[in-house]
Amino acid sequence: MHKEREGKPTMPKTVIITGSSSGIGLETALLFAGKGWNVVATMRQPEKSQSEFLGKNNIELQYLDVQDHESIKNVMSAALKKYKTIDAVINNAGYALVGPFELSEKDQILKQYKTNVLGLMDVTREIIPIFRKQGFGTIVNISSIGGRVVFPYYSLYHGTKWAVEGFSESLHYELRPFNIRVKLVEPGIIKTNFYNRSMERIDKDPESIYREMYQKSEKKMGSFLKKGSHPSVISKTIYKAVDDGKWKLRYAAGSNASMILMMRKILPDFIFHRVIRRMTF
Numbered sequence: 001m002h003k004e005r006e007g008k009p010t011m012p013k014t015v016i017i018t019g020s021s022s023g024i025g026l027e028t029a030l031l032f033a034g035k036g037w038n039v040v041a042t043m044r045q046p047e048k049s050q051s052e053f054l055g056k057n058n059i060e061l062q063y064l065d066v067q068d069h070e071s072i073k074n075v076m077s078a079a080l081k082k083y084k085t086i087d088a089v090i091n092n093a094g095y096a097l098v099g100p101f102e103l104s105e106k107d108q109i110l111k112q113y114k115t116n117v118l119g120l121m122d123v124t125r126e127i128i129p130i131f132r133k134q135g136f137g138t139i140v141n142i143s144s145i146g147g148r149v150v151f152p153y154y155s156l157y158h159g160t161k162w163a164v165e166g167f168s169e170s171l172h173y174e175l176r177p178f179n180i181r182v183k184l185v186e187p188g189i190i191k192t193n194f195y196n197r198s199m200e201r202i203d204k205d206p207e208s209i210y211r212e213m214y215q216k217s218e219k220k221m222g223s224f225l226k227k228g229s230h231p232s233v234i235s236k237t238i239y240k241a242v243d244d245g246k247w248k249l250r251y252a253a254g255s256n257a258s259m260i261l262m263m264r265k266i267l268p269d270f271i272f273h274r275v276i277r278r279m280t281f
Helices: 023-034 069-083 105-132 154-176 209-225 231-243 257-266 269-278
Strands: 014-017 038-043 057-065 088-091 094-100 138-144 180-187 199-201 252-253
Touching: 014 023, 014 069, 023 038, 023 057, 023 231, 038 069, 038 252, 057 069, 057 088, 069 105, 088 105, 088 231, 094 105, 094 154, 105 138, 105 154, 105 180, 138 154, 138 231, 154 199, 180 231, 209 269, 231 252, 252 257
Parallel strands: 014 038, 014 088, 038 057, 088 138, 094 199, 138 180, 180 252
Antiparallel strands: none
């Protein structure tokens, strides 16, 4: 139990989760609700996700697009008015722009960064004064092992996750004096529709010079997806990060995440790079 709750009547805690329509966000919303939390599950099209949350009276669906600053402010304001306090915010919304960087377009790059980085920052900037006035709160930023380990054709996605890692690590020093915890959850490979629904491909030209290499790499990477963890596994790590009351920053999530991150840590670059090339080409 967090020290800010000690000596006070037990009241349901409240969490706001972005990107809750499927995958990790959906499983996390259901898990927190099952633990008795008030859950504000946000998404761009809440009307299409009603069936996923049937029977969950402590989950409310709200419209929030991380590229729509007004929607962020509206959700925060409504949640604070209804629940009086907000205990945690989980920045989960995001997608991957995948393919050869050379073929990417400026608009695609901007959209990737506006969603995965600037959107996350906007949500964070809105919640900080609320947490500061309360005297407590936890911000969980969903990164990826791709924030510390990279694969070919994911350069723009990796760029956003490395940005989230650096931003979060700096912020966790900055906000600790206000009793605000900042956490990074780094999922490994997961079995989710992220790789279909939440992925945008750059290389759509069948005559592209990259086509053969890209398809070969994609096929090899596909074999690893079968070994991924279910999103519910990741949700348990997210809950732990919020509930453990610790100042720990990073939480590897999923059966393969810790192993891959450990390899990155202990292997010399030239060996690790050779491993990645064999995995992907």
